[in-house]
Amino acid sequence: MAPKYKLTYFNLRGLGESIRFLFFYGGIEFEDIRIEEEDWPKLKESTPYGKLPYIDFDGKRITQSAAIARYVAKLVGLAGKDDLEDLEIDSVVDTVVDIKDVQVPYYYEEDEAIKQKKKEIALKETLPQLLSKLDTRVKENGGYFVGGKLTWADFYFAGFHETINHFAGENVIGKYPHLQAVANKVYAIPAIKAWIAKRPVTDR
Template identity: 70%
Template sequence: MAPKYKLIYFNLRGLGEPIRFLFLYGGIAFEDNRIEYSDWPKVKHSYPFPQLPILEVDGKPFPQGASIARYVAKQVGLTGKDDFEAMDIDSIVDTIVDLRIALKDFYCESDESVKQKKKDIAMKETVPSMLSKLDARVKENGGYFVGGKLTWADVYFSAYHANINQFAGENVIGKYPQLKALVDKVEAIPAIKAWVEKRPVTDF
């Protein structure tokens, strides 16, 4: 009997969206359980760590978004043909996580003067450097990040690209044609396309 999956995350795309995309790609049923921020303080200490996302597998909770995404990717055959390829894929995902952190660091900063300084550094140095290197990787690998084929790194990036644009305050991904083409390919996968067209409208 297949495991019963319950994804617990805020009512956002955020770190939950790559996991949702992977489940959808694989045609794996899951419960998309969304928690409002106002309810989170009342329930957070009932989980292994006071953070989301959480994936419950037959009722057992597991934290950490990238680890959950990697697990689902294994279930749907997107982790690579061997350990070397898996490491290569993981390195791309970790780079995407670093990019997210750099963007969110200024996006969530409450002090406007500090925020602008952080944004200037991120948008003039960190973000262009990372995105240009990721764009080059896609070009070198036949339209994908690793091995000339779809892996969970491609799905992870595509699921998160809208947040990257939102945090940047512009369509920054559109400046990188290889990355834009990759996102278009992933979002053209029928199950993912249908989800993007109907998913809840959220802040980010």
């Protein structure tokens, strides 16, 4: 029987990896559809809102990585215990998205002078502010982002942290021991460890 879920994303970790982590954590079979970046322009118009990743199931096609991850998290028992915890999780996830939004403009900037200026501001000002706040949050929450326990906020961060480092050009997460510990905990989960051992090798 074919998997119920089909996840479509670039042949990258990026915003798709946390969703893959959640599927593997829950033992939910899914089809991992990967497209090459050079093929994206001709596919873009056929996708919801012109964005990846998206997920297909039950005749529906839904986009936005955080929304998909939130849905899968509910399936696998990693959502919050109540509305307040869900709010806290969403706040952390939105902050990870903010980090991406800080990095993407300089990473894809073609003018080298502008690129370096944007990158310097990001690495010296914006990223340290956001990452230090997240690091403190983990420290104060028993080694996790929310409620002193594993939630999908931890998976969302862990799935994207290598891309943060790639965009930075250095192991910037390694400067924040509590954040690094969160990623390490997720990576040590047997199902995630097994996936990492066999997943396609990509630069981000």
